[in-house]
Amino acid sequence: MKVADYDRYLRLSRRNLLKGGTALGAMAAAGAVGLNPTRSFADAAPLPADEMSLRKAILAIPGIGKGQPGDAEWQKVGEMVLGSTKASVKQGEFAGVELSFMGLNNQNLHNMLFRGFLKPWEAYTGAKITWIDLAQADYNARLQQSVATKTVDFDIIEMGAPFEGDVCGKGLTSEMPDWVKKQIDMDDLVNYLKPPVGTWDGKQYRVTIDGDTHNFNYRTDYFADADLAKAWTAAGNSTPWAVPRTWQQVQAVTKFLKGQKIKGQDAYGYLDAPKPWGGFGFYFLGSRATAYAKHPDDKAWLFDPDTMKPRVNNPAWVRAIQDVLDALPSEPPDQLNADPNETGFSQFLGGTGSMCVWWGDIGSNAKTNDSSVVGDVCGFDILPGSDDVYNSKTGKWEKLASGPNFAPNLAYLGWGVYVMARVDSDPKKQKAAWSAAAHLGGKDLAIWTAMYPSGFQCYRNSQSNIDEWVSAGYDKDFITSYLNSQFNSYNHPNGAIEPRIPGIFQYYSAAEDILANIFAGKMKAQDGADAISAAWEKLTDQIGRDNQIKLYKASLGM
Amino acid sequence: MDDAATLGTTSSRPRRQAGPYAGLGRGLIIVASIILVGCAGFETLHETGITSFGFENWRPILYAFLLWGVALGVGQVLIRGEAGKRALFILPAALFTVAMAIFPTIFGLSIAFTDWNLSSTTGQRFNGIDNLVALFHDGYFWNALLNMVYYVLMVLVEYAIAFGLALLLNAEIKARKFFRVAFLLPFMLSPVAVSWMVGKSMMEYRYGPMANLMRFFGWSSPSFFTNPWIARFSIEAMDAWVAIPFVMILLLAGLQAMSKEVQEAARIDGATGWQLFWRITFPLMLPVSVTAIALRVIFKLKLADIVINTTSGGPGGATDTVSSFIYREYRDRSNVGYGTMLAMFYLVIIVVFVTFLLDFAGRLVRRFAT
Numbered sequence: 042m043k044v045a046d047y048d049r050y051l052r053l054s055r056r057n058l059l060k061g062g063t064a065l066g067a068m069a070a071a072g073a074v075g076l077n078p079t080r081s082f083a084d085a086a087p088l089p090a091d092e093m094s095l096r097k098a099i100l101a102i103p104g105i106g107k108g109q110p111g112d113a114e115w116q117k118v119g120e121m122v123l124g125s126t127k128a129s130v131k132q133g134e135f136a137g138v139e140l141s142f143m144g145l146n147n148q149n150l151h152n153m154l155f156r157g158f159l160k161p162w163e164a165y166t167g168a169k170i171t172w173i174d175l176a177q178a179d180y181n182a183r184l185q186q187s188v189a190t191k192t193v194d195f196d197i198i199e200m201g202a203p204f205e206g207d208v209c210g211k212g213l214t215s216e217m218p219d220w221v222k223k224q225i226d227m228d229d230l231v232n233y234l235k236p237p238v239g240t241w242d243g244k245q246y247r248v249t250i251d252g253d254t255h256n257f258n259y260r261t262d263y264f265a266d267a268d269l270a271k272a273w274t275a276a277g278n279s280t281p282w283a284v285p286r287t288w289q290q291v292q293a294v295t296k297f298l299k300g301q302k303i304k305g306q307d308a309y310g311y312l313d314a315p316k317p318w319g320g321f322g323f324y325f326l327g328s329r330a331t332a333y334a335k336h337p338d339d340k341a342w343l344f345d346p347d348t349m350k351p352r353v354n355n356p357a358w359v360r361a362i363q364d365v366l367d368a369l370p371s372e373p374p375d376q377l378n379a380d381p382n383e384t385g386f387s388q389f390l391g392g393t394g395s396m397c398v399w400w401g402d403i404g405s406n407a408k409t410n411d412s413s414v415v416g417d418v419c420g421f422d423i424l425p426g427s428d429d430v431y432n433s434k435t436g437k438w439e440k441l442a443s444g445p446n447f448a449p450n451l452a453y454l455g456w457g458v459y460v461m462a463r464v465d466s467d468p469k470k471q472k473a474a475w476s477a478a479a480h481l482g483g484k485d486l487a488i489w490t491a492m493y494p495s496g497f498q499c500y501r502n503s504q505s506n507i508d509e510w511v512s513a514g515y516d517k518d519f520i521t522s523y524l525n526s527q528f529n530s531y532n533h534p535n536g537a538i539e540p541r542i543p544g545i546f547q548y549y550s551a552a553e554d555i556l557a558n559i560f561a562g563k564m565k566a567q568d569g570a571d572a573i574s575a576a577w578e579k580l581t582d583q584i585g586r587d588n589q590i591k592l593y594k595a596s597l598g599m
Numbered sequence: 600m601d602d603a604a605t606l607g608t609t610s611s612r613p614r615r616q617a618g619p620y621a622g623l624g625r626g627l628i629i630v631a632s633i634i635l636v637g638c639a640g641f642e643t644l645h646e647t648g649i650t651s652f653g654f655e656n657w658r659p660i661l662y663a664f665l666l667w668g669v670a671l672g673v674g675q676v677l678i679r680g681e682a683g684k685r686a687l688f689i690l691p692a693a694l695f696t697v698a699m700a701i702f703p704t705i706f707g708l709s710i711a712f713t714d715w716n717l718s719s720t721t722g723q724r725f726n727g728i729d730n731l732v733a734l735f736h737d738g739y740f741w742n743a744l745l746n747m748v749y750y751v752l753m754v755l756v757e758y759a760i761a762f763g764l765a766l767l768l769n770a771e772i773k774a775r776k777f778f779r780v781a782f783l784l785p786f787m788l789s790p791v792a793v794s795w796m797v798g799k800s801m802m803e804y805r806y807g808p809m810a811n812l813m814r815f816f817g818w819s820s821p822s823f824f825t826n827p828w829i830a831r832f833s834i835e836a837m838d839a840w841v842a843i844p845f846v847m848i849l850l851l852a853g854l855q856a857m858s859k860e861v862q863e864a865a866r867i868d869g870a871t872g873w874q875l876f877w878r879i880t881f882p883l884m885l886p887v888s889v890t891a892i893a894l895r896v897i898f899k900l901k902l903a904d905i906v907i908n909t910t911s912g913g914p915g916g917a918t919d920t921v922s923s924f925i926y927r928e929y930r931d932r933s934n935v936g937y938g939t940m941l942a943m944f945y946l947v948i949i950v951v952f953v954t955f956l957l958d959f960a961g962r963l964v965r966r967f968a969t
Binding site for chain 2: 179181182185186188189191192206207315316317318319320373374375376377378380387388391393543544546547550551553554557558560561562563580583584585588
């Protein structure tokens with residue numbers, strides 16, 4: 042589908058949705074369903090009856106709204122989805138094999154779940170797994186040190202696609218056997234997670250277990266509030282009081298809400314995350330920038346693919362930085378010290394502010410996190426667009442005939458499980474490692490991890506069946522809005538793809554330090570952007586420009 | 600007249616006598632040395648790519664070093680007899696220091712003069728003084744160093760508060776034992792825990808009790824970490840809260856060890872409370888004070904955890920410390936060569952600064968003593 046057709050489709054769908062009501066009433070309704078067309082994402086192929094039956098059974102463990110699952114539930118689910126393993130592995134086939142698995146322990150999820158899921162697998166196959174648990178903050182350093190000092194001491198690793206350049210690019214991972222591709226049904230992956238993601242030099246390395254994209258989270262009650270609507274009109278705005286669809290509108294709403302009240306509390310608009318967050322904070326500026334910087338005719342948006350010259354100081358990025366500077370005075374007084382964790386979990390879920398971008402975690406926590414107060418007033422959409430988009434090739438701003446430019450930030454590309462090349466010398470160990478990875482990347486397990494707290498979002502088309510979510514216990518309007526925001530981002534033809542190049546987090550981290558100075562008022566937006574560009578150029582030279590160009594192009598599928 | 604008497608230097612020292620197994624001892628040391636040097640050379644050739652074969656890692660060299668250490672000890676006894684046995688008391692500590700302090704420092708220096716980004720395809724490359732030049736042009740480093748000047752100056756304020764508390768706890772007050780324990784509690788807390796409990800919870804803008812207290816006192820937007828000076832002060836306050844008990848306990852020990860007769864004599868001579876403190880207590884406490892301040896300054900120069908957890912160095916680098924900057928350079932940017940140069944340069948600054956501080960303090964003590 043062409044970008045223009047897709048955007049037109051979205052607009053038409055929205056128009057249909059709003060048809061027949063007053064603008065205010067319609068927006069209130071739209072808020073409830075998330076402003077997106079129902080099921081505009083790829084419909085999943087119907088599953089066989091026995092598989093549906095299995096999925097229904099595992100989704101009842103422990104049941105939505107019946108408390109957070111623990112080790113007993115993880116083991117039970119792991120046991121129930123062993124069928125595909127049993128089809129390819131004989132009982133006790135891996136007796137005597139010992140595997141080491143390195144992953145995260147964020148919020149007591151990730152590795153904690155893997156342990157439970159893999160315990161029945163260990164019992165069946167006879168293999169034994171030892172675990173290396175890492176905090177998110179330690180992950181990058183531990184991985185980089187292992188790679189650089191040639192002390193890879195793990196056979197399986199949970200890893201994000203951005204690190205593929207550092208690991209797969211150095212030949213440290215084992216190529217996925219065909220039987221694994223079949224077992225995990227790779228065709229079911231959403232489009233943006235299909236190759237080249239997970240591949241290097243044409244070889245498949247990754248078992249995807251997660252999908253990541255930034256989406257737009259907003260408060261439906263704000264945009265259905267009659268007093269705010271009245272004040273909006275009284276302030277001289279000619280457009281209806283509605284959920285912003287472009288960053289220009291986000292800016293206008295944020296500035297308008299400064300000084301307003303809602304339910305007796307201070308009202309705030311968009312929540313920026315200016316405080317550095319180990320490199321991950323740069324994604325949030327990226328989400329403000331994609332609509333400006335990602336032109337539909339150009340796959341690249343961070344660097345020029347032929348030279349690796351940074352685009353971070355071009356007019357599109359500088360406008361995004363300036364937007365943050367312009368919005369910060371209208372945001373909560375302590376915003377300068379807010380990192381993404383603060384904006385998403387303390388502020389937005391805690392009831393402060395009306396708009397923020399985040400990964401899908403906001404949606405999956407809105408109704409299940411004990412500290413959330415916005416579960417019933419939370420709406421979702423793809424990232425806002427922009428009335429115009431910068432064309433790096435012509436050096437000019439353009440207004441697209443199709444309307445605003447939308448470019449979801451497909452940030453991080455999700456977690457995957459990778460098998461290290463060090464097992465390749467032992468066929469039995471190699472098969473065991475891939476079998477464990479395939480067990481975690483199973484299609485049926487995926488629906489369970491998406492519905493329950495796991496740290497993982499949807500990443501398969503088979504997870505888009507709203508009826509399945511509703512029958513498991515989710516509210517239909519809520520989940521429709523949420524899934525639309527996810528799948529419409531995943532499948533968007535103008536998605537901004539993460540560059541899977543070595544040291545990408547070094548680029549982000551260097552940028553964060555400089556951005557912190559810009560946001561604190563110590564540098565102008567353009568000067569700061571130039572400084573980031575200079576730091577990135579230096580980094581590219583240090584890591585190796587020619588290789589970076591080659592890998593950047595490969596990561597964009599060029 | 601023997602040679603020693605002629606030289607007039609060693610006549611009082613026992614003459615070293617070679618043991619009956621001196622040859623065996625020398626042989627043992629030589630063999631162990633050959634093994635150590637051989638293993639190290641063998642692996643160096645492998646690591647530098649000159650040979651295609653070698654060990655899987657450097658662990659065998661560690662074992663060779665341990666073997667050499669044992670051989671050296673045994674060899675000393677065999678060669679020098681009783682004197683060798685005496686050497687065994689110091690030899691393990693000396694070898695441990697070499698292994699754990701001197702060797703890492705030399706190894707660190709060798710890294711500091713390389714361009715080593717963990718993501719680089721070319722690996723570690725010697726780059727002369729490029730890292731040092733980059734350091735001198737690095738505004739973030741100098742900004743962090745400037746912040747350290749502020750943090751170190753605040754040690755004097757911490758010292759004054761600690762001295763006041765120590766005097767209080769040294770006085771005959773009710774529940775003195777309880778207060779001694781209570782005042783020590785913050786020191787028992789991890790700075791990481793303090794940064795979360797205090798910095799991210801109690802000082803939280805929306806619901807933090809300290810923020811609410813400030814609102815009660817009329818500060819409408821009690822944001823502790825968005826204004827540069829308020830943020831610096833907030834970080835300093837948290838760090839001081841943890842560290843003041845440490846200084847206080849050192850000073851309290853000094854006060855309790857002080858001779859009571861001198862103070863009583865001064866009182867009999869009619870000294871006022873202030874005179875008693877300024878002319879008697881303070882000068883007598885100077886040696887303890889110098890130790891407490893020097894130790895506190897050294898701790899302060901390593902300040903990082905509270906900053907990393909609470910502000911990440913912000914807003915705009917206002918609270919950044921050299922250690923938290925080095926941490927980002929290592930952890931987030933995997934820039935090992937430059938990060939090591941930063942650490943080495945900072946080590947030199949600390950050594951020079953503390954040396955001058957101790958020298959100055961020594962002069963101060965001597966001046967008061969006279």
